[in-house]
Amino acid sequence: MIRRQFAALLLLFTLVVPYAAFGQQPQPPAEDPMITKIKDEGMNRSQVMQTLSYLTDVIGERLTASPNAKRANEWTRDTMTKWGLQNAHLEAWGPFGRGWTLKHFSAQVVAPQDLPLIAYPKAWSPSVKVMSEMPSMPAAKGKKPAAAAAAPQPSSTVTADVVFLDAKTEADLDKYNGTLKGKIVLVSQPVEVKALFEAQGRRQDEKSLLALANALPPGQGGGFGGAGGGGGRGAGGQQMTPQQRQQQLFEQAVFTAKRWNMLVDEGAAVVVDVSPRGTGGTIFVQSATVAPAIPKSVEEMRTITRLSPYDPKAESKMVPQITVSVEQYNRMIRMIQQGEKLKMTVDLAVEYQDQDNMGYNTVAEIPGTDLKDEIVMLGGHMDSWHSGTGATDNGAGVAVAMEAVRILQTLGIKPRRTIRVALWTGEEEGLLGSRAYVKAHFGSVEGGPGQFGGGGGGLGGGSNANATPAKLTTLPEYEKFSGYFNLDNGTGKIRGIYLQGNRALRDLFTQWLMPFRDMGASTITISNTGGTDHQSFDGIGLPGFQFIQDEIEYDTRTHHSNQDVFDRIQADDMKQAATIMAAFIYQTAMRDEKLPRKPAPGR
Numbered sequence: 001m002i003r004r005q006f007a008a009l010l011l012l013f014t015l016v017v018p019y020a021a022f023g024q025q026p027q028p029p030a031e032d033p034m035i036t037k038i039k040d041e042g043m044n045r046s047q048v049m050q051t052l053s054y055l056t057d058v059i060g061e062r063l064t065a066s067p068n069a070k071r072a073n074e075w076t077r078d079t080m081t082k083w084g085l086q087n088a089h090l091e092a093w094g095p096f097g098r099g100w101t102l103k104h105f106s107a108q109v110v111a112p113q114d115l116p117l118i119a120y121p122k123a124w125s126p127s128v129k130v131m132s133e134m135p136s137m138p139a140a141k142g143k144k145p146a147a148a149a150a151a152p153q154p155s156s157t158v159t160a161d162v163v164f165l166d167a168k169t170e171a172d173l174d175k176y177n178g179t180l181k182g183k184i185v186l187v188s189q190p191v192e193v194k195a196l197f198e199a200q201g202r203r204q205d206e207k208s209l210l211a212l213a214n215a216l217p218p219g220q221g222g223g224f225g226g227a228g229g230g231g232g233r234g235a236g237g238q239q240m241t242p243q244q245r246q247q248q249l250f251e252q253a254v255f256t257a258k259r260w261n262m263l264v265d266e267g268a269a270v271v272v273d274v275s276p277r278g279t280g281g282t283i284f285v286q287s288a289t290v291a292p293a294i295p296k297s298v299e300e301m302r303t304i305t306r307l308s309p310y311d312p313k314a315e316s317k318m319v320p321q322i323t324v325s326v327e328q329y330n331r332m333i334r335m336i337q338q339g340e341k342l343k344m345t346v347d348l349a350v351e352y353q354d355q356d357n358m359g360y361n362t363v364a365e366i367p368g369t370d371l372k373d374e375i376v377m378l379g380g381h382m383d384s385w386h387s388g389t390g391a392t393d394n395g396a397g398v399a400v401a402m403e404a405v406r407i408l409q410t411l412g413i414k415p416r417r418t419i420r421v422a423l424w425t426g427e428e429e430g431l432l433g434s435r436a437y438v439k440a441h442f443g444s445v446e447g448g449p450g451q452f453g454g455g456g457g458g459l460g461g462g463s464n465a466n467a468t469p470a471k472l473t474t475l476p477e478y479e480k481f482s483g484y485f486n487l488d489n490g491t492g493k494i495r496g497i498y499l500q501g502n503r504a505l506r507d508l509f510t511q512w513l514m515p516f517r518d519m520g521a522s523t524i525t526i527s528n529t530g531g532t533d534h535q536s537f538d539g540i541g542l543p544g545f546q547f548i549q550d551e552i553e554y555d556t557r558t559h560h561s562n563q564d565v566f567d568r569i570q571a572d573d574m575k576q577a578a579t580i581m582a583a584f585i586y587q588t589a590m591r592d593e594k595l596p597r598k599p600a601p602g603r
Contacts, residue, residue, distance in 0.1 A: 031515050032515075034411070034413070034586060035515050035583055035586070036515075037411050038407055038408075038411065038579060038582050038583050038586060039515065039579055039583075041407045041410055041411060042403070042407050042575060042576075042578055042579030042582060043575050043576070043579055045410075046403065046574075046575045046578065047403060047406060048399050048400060048402075048403040048571075048574045048575060048578050049399075049569070049571050049574060051079070051398075051399040051402050051403060052391065052395050052396065052398075052399035052566065052569060052574070053566055054075070055072060055075070055076075055382075055390075055395045055398060055399060056389040056390060056391045056395045056565065056566045057389065057566055059071055059072050059075060060389050061384055061385070061386045061387075061388065061389055061390055062382055062383050062384045062390055062425075063099070063100060063101075063123055063383065063384065063385065063386045064096060064099075064310075064359055064383040064425045064426045064428065064429055064432075064433075065096050065097060065098065065099035065100075065310065065353065065356075065357070065358075065359055065425075066099040066100060066101055066353065066386075067099065067101060067353065068101075069099075069359075069360075069382070069383055069425055070356075070360065072362075072382050073090050073360045073361075073362045073382070073423075073425070074090070076362045076382065076398070076402065076423055077089060077090060077362050077364065079402070080362075080364040080402065080405065080421070081364070083405070083406050083409050083410075084409045085364040085365060085366060085405060085409060085421075086364070086365050086366070086367055087363070087364060087365045087367075088362070088363070088364035088365075089362075089363055089364075090360045090361070090362055090363075091360065091361045091362075091363055091437065091440075092358040092359070092360055093358065093359050093360070093361065093426070093432065093433055093436035093437065093440075094357060094358040094359050094432075094436070095357040095358055096310065096357055096358060096359040096426060096429075096432065097308060097310030097311050097312070097357055098124075098310050098311075098312055098352045098353055098354050098357060099310075099352065099353030099354075099356075100123055100124045100310065100350060100351070100352055100353070100386075101350065101351045101353065102121060102349075102350055102386065103156075103349040103350060103351055104156070104347060104348075104349050105119075105120070105121055105322075105347060105348050105349070106345075106346070106347045107119040107322055107324070107344065107345070107346045107347075107348075108344065108345055109162075109332065109342055109343070109344050110159060110343050110344060110345045111341070111342065111343035112340055112341065112342070115328070115331075117324050117325070117328050118281050118283065118324065118325040118328060119272075119283070119322050119323060119324040119325065119328075120283050120285045120322065120323055120386075120387045120562055121285075121288075121320070121321065121322050121323075121348055121350070122285055122286065122287055122288035122289075122309075122321040122322065122323060123285075123286060123287045123288060123309065123385065123386050124287055124288050124309035124310050124314075124318075125288040125309075125318065125320050125321045125322070125348070125350065126288075126315055126318055126319070126320055126350065127156050127320065127348055127349045127350045128155075128156045128157065128158045128269065128270060128320045128346055128347070128348045128349070129154050129155075129156070130154070130155050130157070130158045130269070131152035131153070131154060131155070132152060132153055132154075132155045156347055156348055156349035157345065157346070157347040158182075158184070158269045158270065158345070158346055159343060159344070159345040160182055160183055160184045160269045160270075160343065160344065161183050161184070161341070161342070161343055162183070162184045162185075162186065162332065162336065162342035162343060162344050163176075163179065163180060163183045163184070163185050163186065164185075164186045164332075164333060164336045164337075165180070165185050165186065165187050165259070165263075166189075167259065168189075168255075169255060170254065170255050170258060173255075173258060173259060173262060176262070177262075177266075178266070179266075180262070180263060180266040180267070180268045181266050181267040181268070182267060182268075182269050183268055183269060184268075184269055184270045184272060184344045184346065185263060185268045185269075185270070185271050185272065186272050186273075186329070186332060186333065186336075187259070187263075187271055187272065187273050188272075188273040188274040188329065190274070190329070190330045190333045190334070191274055191276075191326050191329075191330065193279050193326055193327060193330065196279070200553050200556040200557050201551070201552050201553045201556070201557075202550075202551050202552070203492070203550040203551065203552070204495045204523075204548070204550050204551070209495060209496070209523045209548075212496070212523055212525035212527060212548060213496075213523050213524065213525055215525050215526055215527040216526070217501055217503070217526045218500075218501040218526070218527065218528045219501075246298050247298065249298075249301070250295065250297075250298045250301050253295055253301050254294060254295060256292075257291070257292045257293065257294040257295065258294055260289060260290075260291035260292065261291045261292075261294065263291070263319055264291045264317055264318070264319055267319075268319050269319075269320070269346075270319065270320045270321070270322060270344075270346045270348070271319050271320070271321045271322075272321075272322055272323075272324055272329070272344075273321070273322075273323055273324075273329075274323065274324060274325075274326050274329040274330075275323050275324070275325055275326050275329075278325075278326065278556075278557070278561055278563075279325075279326055279327065280327075281325055281562075282325075282557055282561050282562065282563050283323055283324075283325055283387060283561060283562045284323075284559075284560050284561045285323040285385070285386075285387050285560070285561070285562070286385055286428075286560055287308075287309045288309045288318055288321045289309070289318070289321065290306065290307045290308070290309050290311075290314045290317050290318055291317040291318070292304070292306050292307075293305070293306075308429070310429070312352075312354060315352075320346070320348050322346065322348065359425045359426045359432065359433055359436075360425060360433075361422055361423060361424050361425060361433045361434075361436075361437055362382065362422070362423040363420060363421070363422050363423075364405070364420070364421050365418055365419060365420045365421075366405060366408060366409060366413065366415055366418070366419040367418055368415050368416055368417045368418035368419070368589065369414050369415065369416055370416055371416040371417045372416075372417070372418050373418075373480050374416075374417040374418065374480045374481070374482055374594060375417060375418050375420055375477065375480055375481050375482060376415070376417045376418070376419050376420070376482050376483060376585055376588045376589045377419075377420045377421070377422060377481075377483070377484040377485070377537075378401050378404060378405070378419070378420075378421050378422075378484065378485045378486070378581060378585050379397075379401050379421055379422040379423055379424060379434075379484070379485075379486060379533065380394050380396075380397025380398045380400065380401050380423065380424070380486060380487050380488050380533070381394045381397065381398070381423070381424040381425065381426075381427030381428070381433070381434070381488060381532075381533055382394070382395075382398050382423040382424060382425055383424070383425040383426060383427055383428055383433075384428070384564070385428060385560050385564070387561065387562040387564075388558070388561060388562050388563060388564030388565050389564065389565050389566065390564060391491070391558070391564050391565050391566045391568060391569055392490040392491050392552075392553075392554060392558040392559065392564050392568055392569065393488070393490065393554075393558065393559050393560065393564055394427070394487075394488045395566075396487070396490060396491045396569060396574060396577075397486070397487035397488045398423050399574065399578075400487045400574060400577045400578045400581055401421050401423065401487065401581065402421065402423075403574075403578035403581075403582075404421075404578050404579075404581040404582035404585055405419065405421050405582075405585075407578065407579070407582040408582055408585065408586060413586060413589075415586070415589035415590060416589055416590050417482060417588070417589040417590075418589075419585055419589055422434070422437060424437070424533050427488075427532075427533055431532075431533055431535060431536050433533075434533035434536040434537075435536045437536070438536045438537060438539075438540060438542075441475060441477050442474065442475055442477050442478045442481060442537075442540065442542060443472060443473050443474035443475050443478050443540055444472075444473055444540060445470050445471065445472050445473075445539065445540050445601050445602050446468075446470070446471045446473070446602075447468035447469055447470050447471055447602070448468075448469065448470025448471075448601055448602060469602070470601040470602035471602045472540060472541065472600055472601055472602035472603050474540075478540075478542070481537075481542050481543075481594070482543070482588055482589075482594040482595050483542075483543040483544070483545065483588050483594075483595040484534060484537045484542065484543065484544040484545065485534075485545050485547070485581060485584050485585065485588075486532050486533050486534040486544065486545065486546045486547075487546070487547055487549070487577060487581060488531075488532040488533065488546065489532070489546065489547075489549040489551075489554060490549060490551070490552055490553075490554035490558065490559070491552050491554075491558075491568065491569045491570045491573055491574060492549040492550030492551055492552040492554070492570070492573055493519070493520060493521070493549065493550050493570070493572075493573035493576045493577055494516075494520075494521045494547045494548065494549055494576060494577045494580045494581075495520055495521055495522075495523050495547075495548045495549060495550060496513065496521055496522060496523030496524055496525065496547070496548040497509055497513070497523075497524060497525075497545055497546075497547050497548060498525055498527055498528060498529045498545060498546050498547075498548060499524060499525060499526050499527070499545070500528050500529075500534070500538050500543075500544065500545060500598075501526060501527075501528060501598055502543065502596070502597070502598045503526060503598075504596040504597075504598070505543070505595065505596060506524055506526070508595075509524055510522075510524055512583065512584060512587050513580075515583070516576075516579075516580050516583070519576050519579075519580070520576075521576070521580055523548055525548065529546050532546045534546045539601075540600065540601065541597060541598070541599070541600025541601060541603070542597070543595045543596075543597055547577070547580070547581075549577070550573065552568075552570060552573070553568060
């Protein structure tokens with residue numbers, strides 16, 4: 001009897017307790033009414049696409065220090081002033097170097113048959129310069145002899161024989177000595193084109209987001225800034241030692257330097273290479289190459305000074321340079337290999353701007369109240385490459401940051417901390433605008449391993465075992481800074497955020513993302529990510545963050561390509577990103593404490 005009663009009680013307990021436990025589960029906190037308003041304004045009355053269209057369609061490409069970049073600086077300043085932001089202004093940084101504008105360009109094969117080319121010049125490439133004589137007119141019968149021919153006039157159009165510089169070693173270069181003057185020279189090896197069996201666009205899936213969520217902390221083999229890879233493999237497939245790898249890199253550097261110096265010294269008319277990736281008319285193109293000094297040792301290879309193409313002194317060490325689509329470039333190579341004698345006509349005229357060698361960032365604020373001396377920042381870089389209009393890289397980030405502050409301003413937010421939006425230039429050349437801003441306002445790190453971010457590095461190149469210890473120098477605003485939020489991974493929606501190794505923020509950011517789980521944003525990763533302006537802050541120990549985003553077509557089609565245009569933008573993703581950015585800025589501005597920090601380098 002006792003056993004039967006006990007069994008009955010046990011059965012009742014097992015049936016009731018799960019329901020009781022379920023009823024006691026903690027419920028998500030009620031959504032902050034202001035977050036609800038931010039979501040409503042951001043998703044239902046967005047202006048993000050109008051902002052982006054003006055920036056990309058009307059202003060267009062925004063190469064650092066170009067007239068278009070300055071126009072974008074001024075337009076963003078004036079637009080945010082109209083929205084009611086205060087202290088909107090341009091902050092100079094630099095000196096940077098010369099601006100560059102493409103005036104006109106065309107390229108085509110003209111013999112043995114006509115073939116218009118999908119091609120684009122490299123940024124800061126010089127113009128084609130050939131001297132053309134104006135023929136004298138014959139004297140009419142019974143008239144005085146005609147005047148002599150006019151003095152030669154510079155022309156930006158050249159028609160010349162095409163040469164394939166088929167060299168892979170220093171010895172290969174010797175057979176081209178004395179053959180390149182006035183020629184149009186193809187310098188790339190042909191590139192295999194494969195069928196695209198997978199979609200060019202993709203979103204983060206459950207597997208990729210789970211991998212991010214489960215990543216190891218930086219320095220423990222996970223995320224950007226973790227353990228380095230192996231030393232590579234030699235020609236025989238055997239693993240190379242670090243010394244062998246260094247020697248291989250040295251030999252490649254010597255060959256590359258000698259090839260470029262040969263092209264400049266012999267006077268090649270135009271250098272043509274192939275788009276390193278992209279097919280079907282997509283061209284990825286960046287800066288022109290400056291003929292470098294030839295290193296004499298591995299150590300000199302590491303320390304040798306290289307001129308940037310935007311340095312005025314570099315023009316004499318460059319030749320006109322263009323990039324051609326892979327399918328057409330490959331065809332030209334095959335024609336030459338089968339004995340055809342090609343001629344090309346290239347018209348390339350550019351204009352350098354040397355009047356103002358400074359770069360500019362656009363800065364504007366929503367003033368704070370009781371904690372107005374403390375700062376919350378957001379932004380993205382406004383400069384772009386030149387073959388597209390810089391829509392996904394990074395007009396999208398600029399438009400999202402501007403839309404975030406528009407949302408907050410429209411809602412009449414009275415933030416406790418001052419909200420400061422910064423739109424950078426010089427990012428594509430090495431985070432130059434944001435690094436200069438951080439140094440001028442917050443501080444800098446000297447020495448150390450020279451890594452971006454990752455909790456311990458300064459701002460610079462790769463690690464160096466012999467580097468001096470890191471030394472952090474701070475300015476008064478350093479202690480008043482709360483956090484910086486950046487968007488610079490294309491048009492894709494926000495899926496979460498990188499903690500940059502700052503584990504103290506996991507719970508807080510998880511809570512801030514809860515209202516956006518139904519929008520697909522919930523992943524927190526301890527990992528670092530690189531290549532964006534948040535590193536300028538993270539590198540000196542300030543909280544700086546980049547959001548996790550969907551890839552869409554960023555690496556496959558738009559990043560630094562001629563397809564980086566407004567039509568590749570996903571409007572709903574942009575609205576979602578701006579809404580989440582606004583919410584994170586609001587939360588950071590309103591909380592009692594500044595965001596917690598990880599240990600700063602050099603302290």
